[in-house]
Amino acid sequence: MSSNSFAYSEQSGGGEATELGQEATSTISPSGAFGLFSSDLKKNEDLKQMLESNKDSAKLDAMKRIVGMIAKGKNASELFPAVVKNVASKNIEIKKLVYVYLVRYAEEQQDLALLSISTFQRALKDPNQLIRASALRVLSSIRVPIIVPIMMLAIKEASADLSPYVRKNAAHAIQKLYSLDPEQKEMLIEVIEKLLKDKSTLVAGSVVMAFEEVCPDRIDLIHKNYRKLCNLLVDVEEWGQVVIIHMLTRYARTQFVSPWKEEDGLEDDEKNFYDSDDDQKEKTDKRKKSYTMDPDHRLLIRNTKPLLQSRNAAVVMAVAQLYWHISPKSEVGIISKSLVRLLRSNREVQYIVLQNIATMSIQRKGMFEPYLKSFYVRSTDPTMIKTLKLEILTNLANEANISTLLREFQTYVKSQDKEFAAATIQTIGRCATNISEVTDTCLNGLVCLLSNRDEIVVAESVVVIKKLLQMQPAQHGEIIKHMAKLLDSITVPVARASILWLIGENCERVPKIAPDVLRKMAKGFTSEDDLVKLQILNLGAKLYLTNSKQTKLLTQYILNLGKYDQNYDIRDRTRFIRQLIVPNEKSGALSKYAKKIFLAQKPAPLLESPFKDRDHFQLGTLSHTLNTKATGYLELSNWPEVAPDPSVRNVEVIELAKEWTPAGKAKKENPAKKFYSESEEEEDSSDSSSDSDSESGSASGEQEEEGDSSDDSSEDSSSEHKSDSESASEVGNKRTAKRNSKSKRKRDSEDGENENEKSKTSDSSNADSSSIEESSSDSESESESESESESRKVTKEKEKKTKQNINPLTKDVSLLDLDDFNPVSTPVALPTPALSPSLIADLEGLNLSTTSSVITKEVRLKTSEEKSRKIFKDYNPHIMVSTPVFVPVKTHVLLHRMSGKGLAAHYFFPRQPCIFGDKMVSVQITLNNTTDRKIENIHIGGKRLPVGMQMHVFNTIESLEPEGSITVSMGIDFCDSTQTASFQLCTKDDCFNVNIQPPVGELLLPVAMSEKDFKKEQGMLTGMNETSTVIIAAPQNFTPSVILQKVVNVANVGVVPSGQDHIHRFAAKTVHSGSLMLVTVELKEGSTAQLIINTEKTVIGSVLLRELKPVLSQG
């Protein structure tokens, strides 16, 4: 603000200048007058008084000033007693600032800090999750050892809290407690183990962080959660993603075998260093033949890929290092583009990314070669960035690009930044040694630089030329002469030393010059740098041995000077040389070999990248940046020779389900919670029984049929048949299924469950996000519009609103959590029971106004629907559309490539709510171009639809590359009939007539309802509305899981929890009219069963009956 108030803030200890300034004039607060005149000590007295005051404004003001002091690093600890009294203040901001203070000083004032503990203990029991979470946060930040047991207890309780946000804070608290008291490790590991099983995206990152800090070696804790973490990854917040990816990289290196083939894996060299050639060959052969990637390994690689497009540089880098360390070599290439993109970011990001690229580019030139120009240096780049870019350019240099690069280097050599120019000269030297074609060109260029005006440039050139000449000793007399002349002018010691060494080495090639140089040097010996002195001695020795006639005396003179030099190294060297070259009685046999010793052929120095040795650090780590092992660096292990048992990652669902039954005591506490947990349990149990045998048989069967080749390309294309949100996990599942069938183990059932669970998670998260999308619309008119839109969303949204509306009023925690908690905690196979009707009833009881208003709103919008919907008016809470139990991967041919002149099309029902309209069934169409030319302008032409039927077409596809494939979404309103939708699929040149006829089961949307409601509805749909039939089949076909699997495969129905073992109920509603469709399978004596369908839509009811009957009867 004004300079006035700024000056003021200086005096008042950095408090909020603006506010204080206004305080002073407003005279409402007493604080205004104080700060102005008081000294430091007195000021604290004022603060104490203000804190004692009974006005919140004064207290707040005092706290603000105190925080100002803390921020400046001034000591405010003597105020502790006065501050801590306010910990229970009603004013949120005062409270917050007191927390800030407490966390800062509690360690110093342990006894007083204990006074505040009870406040937090109370808050830990608060019904509001945010208050519980913040209490835990502050409590665990108070570093007072005496409260360790209290913290431990609080963490344990919070880790079982219904709110994922509280559980997240519990995960953070684990690390705090661990650093306060490492003795608690074992107990904390138990909590970590529990939280690792959590399926909330909020918790995942934090708990993995705790894992990494407390027990990174307990890799066994990850097994069971591995697939879940892979699948959740995309939805975790960005910071959590980084931590999880790093952890999973380590995990993968211990659990999977190397996907790198011998011939292209540099890393493998070390491993097989001691193996004999034969061995290695054998191994290579074996590996080549037998290597198939573990599907879990593939899952990780695939699920991290989209994160390469994250806006967060740390996430991109984390994925890049994951690819580098665990993906097959052929797939690493995709990270280059993303890393190069990061170079547009700020200098710090550039610095780290360039370092990592430098390491990578040594081993894999090809990866970054296409981006060569991205590493060109700008004159405005900071030197550290310039040097790194230069390093990379050098690594990328090859015969093809070297001439361009040298031209670029020429510019750099002239740079005003001399440090950089010097680095460029070294680079040129390295290029010269690495690429023999240009050695001479480089050498000539460097020689030209010897006449440069800048000494640093010349000196660097000398050093580099020296190295180059050493590699090609012959025919460089001219250059050496030129350099000898430089000795008169150049002062940089390294350069002088280099020249002397060169002359010494080549003294026989320049017989006239060498002695003269020695003469000149002898003259100025005493004033030379130590480095130069050593080389003068060497030169003397070499000349003495080759040309003693001319130089004997000179050398002895120099040796005498050296003998009395101040530097002991020089004295030592002098003594050593004298003994070796000057023959006397004492000198032994060695002097005979003096010439051989001094003038031996010396190996040429290797001009290597300084990044050569960094690759043993995991990329993207601090250790890699520093090139030393940082504290807490976790070594990346070598691939195991034999993969550990992959079955450890299979998840037993029952265990999980139990784990997630909310703590027993929650039941007693409040009715809503009680209901919730009961229903959970109920579902769990029915679920676990229904799942025990799983559906994997048929699922894998279908998948096999879809194409069993295990190579990646076919897998990719097949994955495109599936819905967007699921393709990733589905493909993973498919692989799992495949492996299972191959290995013939009895794990089938478990795996099947995994699959289901996986697709479940992705489903529910999807559904969740879509419902949130809607939640922005709130006004009544909008809700009407929603009624038009897909009604599954609507209902979901309503629940959400209901929940949210309740929250501020009743502060009932458990309700608020449901939407986070629900989708993830409900295990397998059951539709997410968003809110069951009786819970709604509970809600109504709990709060009066909001819920009921929401419900009436919904009622009202439903009434605007056609007559058939009326029936639901009274019960509308029952029609909660849930997520599909199962999505068959079966695709149908829309257009065969033969009849489509190379254009092939398949369609598939993703069972997802359609985004184009709430009465439409969503259909995904995958188009493949099997020709060798582009297919252009693919669109839908004429439609021939039965009356009432509507279709939302996909946008025109401009062009489809050869071998290309694209998946598009459509929506078709089939009007609850199985009539065929006929239309034309057109390209630029042709039009093909195609048809989509929906299986009756796809005209439904699953509904979640309770058994009671089901019976009630069923009671109203009797007579004409009921069709039934008797099924005869072997008893093994009547196990709950087989029935479930068969029914959901045919029809998109939801499962209704059943109290009777022999009755299975399924509920759905038709997409167009929203009529209920109730399916009952009642097992009878012997091997018969009664199949009953109750619906108003008798036509499709009987079609469904006809379709279900043979399926259920089949063996």
Added chain:
Amino acid sequence: MIHSLFLINCSGDIFLEKHWKSVVSQSVCDYFFEAQEKAADVENVPPVISTPHHYLISIYRDKLFFVSVIQTEVPPLFVIEFLHRVADTFQDYFGECSEAAIKDNVVIVYELLEEMLDNGFPLATESNILKELIKPPTILRSVVNSITGSSNVGDTLPTGQLSNIPWRRAGVKYTNNEAYFDVVEEIDAIIDKSDDVSFHPCIRFKRWESERVLSFIPPDGNFRLISYRVSSQNLVAIPVYVKHCISFKENSSCGRFDITIGPKQNMGKTIEGITVTVHMPKVVLNMNLTPTQGSYTFDPVTKVLTWDVGKITPQKLPSLKGLVNLQSGAPKPEENPSLNIQFKIQQLAISGLKVNRLDMYGEKYKPFKGVKYVTKAGKFQVRT
């Protein structure tokens, strides 16, 4: 992860410190100052410094150093990205990320830092969540607050943190909903570009991959939806050219400086906001120039010549001519300086990219949509 944070200004004063674990003494910054001294230029202070007991990871933003203290292995980019996020948040809250702004709002800064990290691990970094927790200061609010004693802390309990989509609160409601797209393209003239994109987390990767449609639940407020790069082959043309003649005479204390800028393929749009910045060699003492248009300044200390050109009118191309005074006796500079050019073209996206359509699902009314295109110079350097 992040142990402590120190904010340091250009003159080396530590004006704010915050600790998330036990307190680390300010003296740890001495290692930073040492490195800073060695680096000569602020830009060259290494972002990662190792000290005997800690590691310092720092960023330099708006003339301030954000120095974080780390004790154990952590991906450096994690910390760097986070520190930039902190600086962005300050910028967002106070309009500028300067020492004065931070000092003026020290309590808010502290509250923000408290919310952004828990035990050194990022907690809430999305600006709209933070704004729900802690309201940004406005003049009016601080007046009201000082009178009523109320505060900047939101009095309703925020629910944003509980959301599964961290970038949008639940239940956002406005009478008018508007969607504006700013298509800003920047041309890097030395660096070639290839087409690659990065997304805000709200974009559904899968839809993009399968249909090349950007499907997203928008955050409430301003945000960067995507960043993209277009490869140079597709790039139409560089919209400006520069004719230059810079020469220094050997053994003389003066040189000639002459540059002219002209439009090239401007597609009928005016190029405006042109600024030319030249880092002159050290031996240049002063410059005596005449611009045909705009104004120029030369800072004899930093040796930076800035020419504020403004618009180009094709009839009369702007030029800057004159003499350069060199330090007498010093050897002439062997390299001519590079010219850094800034410009702006309104209503044009040079890559040809356009916002084709905006479909909104789940809403009945049509929101107001606006699209604005701007092409700017990015890192645009002309070597002479």
